[in-house]
Amino acid sequence: QVITGGHYDVDCRLEDPDGIVLYKEMKKQYDSFTFTASRNGTYKFCFSNEFSTFTHKTVYFDFQVGEDPPLFPSENRMESACVSIHEALKSVIDYQTHFRLREAQGRSRAEDLNTRVAYWSIGEAVILLVVSIGQVFLLKSFFSDKRTTTTRVAS
Amino acid sequence: GAGGTPGKGDGGAGLGVTGMEIGPSPFSGNYRTQLWDKQSESFLPSTPGLGMHVEVKDPDGKVVLSRQYGSEGRFTFTSHTPGEHQICLHSNSTRMALFAGGKLRVHLDIQVGEHTNNYPEIAAKDKLTELQLRARQLLDQVEQIQKEQNYQRYREERFRMTSESTNQRVLWWSIAQTIILILTGIWQMRHLKSFFEAKKLV
Numbered sequence: 001q002v003i004t005g006g007h008y009d010v011d012c013r014l015e016d017p018d019g020i021v022l023y024k025e026m027k028k029q030y031d032s033f034t035f036t037a038s039r040n041g042t043y044k045f046c047f048s049n050e051f052s053t054f055t056h057k058t059v060y061f062d063f064q065v066g067e068d069p070p071l072f073p074s075e076n077r078m079e080s081a082c083v084s085i086h087e088a089l090k091s092v093i094d095y096q097t098h099f100r101l102r103e104a105q106g107r108s109r110a111e112d113l114n115t116r117v118a119y120w121s122i123g124e125a126v127i128l129l130v131v132s133i134g135q136v137f138l139l140k141s142f143f144s145d146k147r148t149t150t151t152r153v154a155s
Numbered sequence: 156g157a158g159g160t161p162g163k164g165d166g167g168a169g170l171g172v173t174g175m176e177i178g179p180s181p182f183s184g185n186y187r188t189q190l191w192d193k194q195s196e197s198f199l200p201s202t203p204g205l206g207m208h209v210e211v212k213d214p215d216g217k218v219v220l221s222r223q224y225g226s227e228g229r230f231t232f233t234s235h236t237p238g239e240h241q242i243c244l245h246s247n248s249t250r251m252a253l254f255a256g257g258k259l260r261v262h263l264d265i266q267v268g269e270h271t272n273n274y275p276e277i278a279a280k281d282k283l284t285e286l287q288l289r290a291r292q293l294l295d296q297v298e299q300i301q302k303e304q305n306y307q308r309y310r311e312e313r314f315r316m317t318s319e320s321t322n323q324r325v326l327w328w329s330i331a332q333t334i335i336l337i338l339t340g341i342w343q344m345r346h347l348k349s350f351f352e353a354k355k356l357v
Binding site for chain 1 (some may be wrong): 239249285286289292293296297299301303304306307311312314323328332335336339340343346347350351354356
């Protein structure tokens with residue numbers, strides 16, 4: 001998931017050891033991808049921000065591989081109850097991560113907006129003053145020229 | 156979590172990690188480096204003699220960890236502030252051919268919070284029974300959940316303060332802008348009126 005930067009999107013690519021592209025998406029804001037690895041080797045993933053002119057991006061990603069190895073070989077009811085609780089708590093932590101990322105992204109957008117509004121307000125105030133003062137002097141200049149023209153015509 | 160990242164050129168690799176919880180959070184990173192061998196066109200299995208300098212900065216820019224490790228190692232630190240931490244692995248070796256065409260593959264494994272715990276080790280060290288170990292693991296997880304909830308509470312408080320201050324500023328700005336507008340209008344009228352009176356047009 002993209003947390004900060006520009007339009008909050010990024011390109012992503014995932015390749016297996018043979019170079020076959022398993023996943024490829026352009027300009028996505030968030031996604032999740034599950035697959036079963038068919039063979040051993042180095043899998044490559046790449047996040048690309050080439051399309052962006054000057055914004056840096058912060059991207060959150062995580063990998064979950066396989067299942068948790070059991071802590072103990074024994075298979076009694078207490079152990080399986082503990083495993084269920086463990087998995088449920090993992091799911092709670094996952095949701096918390098999701099909300100933490102959403103909050104970080106929202107905050108980044110808000111700060112971005114704040115900067116833009118600040119610049120715009122200052123610019124607008126400056127333009128307001130310049131135009132108000134400029135109007136008056138422009139108007140005055142109209143009347144100065146017209147008067148001389150009128151005088152010449154009269155004589 | 157796990158991930159491998161190839162690095163190029165001078166062997167420096169930077170990584171940003173968002174610190175999660177309020178309250179000290181343990182963090183551990185494992186890394187292993189492999190140097191590209193031009194002759195065999197593959198990565199050597201290990202690079203003895205290559206030194207890596209690890210530097211970690213907390214969200215305030217303060218250096219939390221700055222140490223030299225070998226070509227593979229494990230570094231740990233505890234984060235106390237929520238926010239973006241910067242981890243930089245930098246190779247300062249001049250012996251290794253890390254110039255044009257040189258590549259360095261860095262295997263990096265990062266564990267945060269309760270994932271830093273190695274439960275079989277803890278069981279052996281504290282001599283815990285199966286049930287005690289499971290209980291310890293579940294307690295660790297619940298503690299992490301609580302820390303995260305504290306963090307969200309802190310974030311909500313900051314957000315509320317920011318919202319209220321923004322509201323104030325918007326209010327003052329609007330009043331100020333209206334006043335400037337009115338004053339400018341009055342100035343315009345008076346200036347033009349005196350100008351026209353001087354020109355005997357009014």
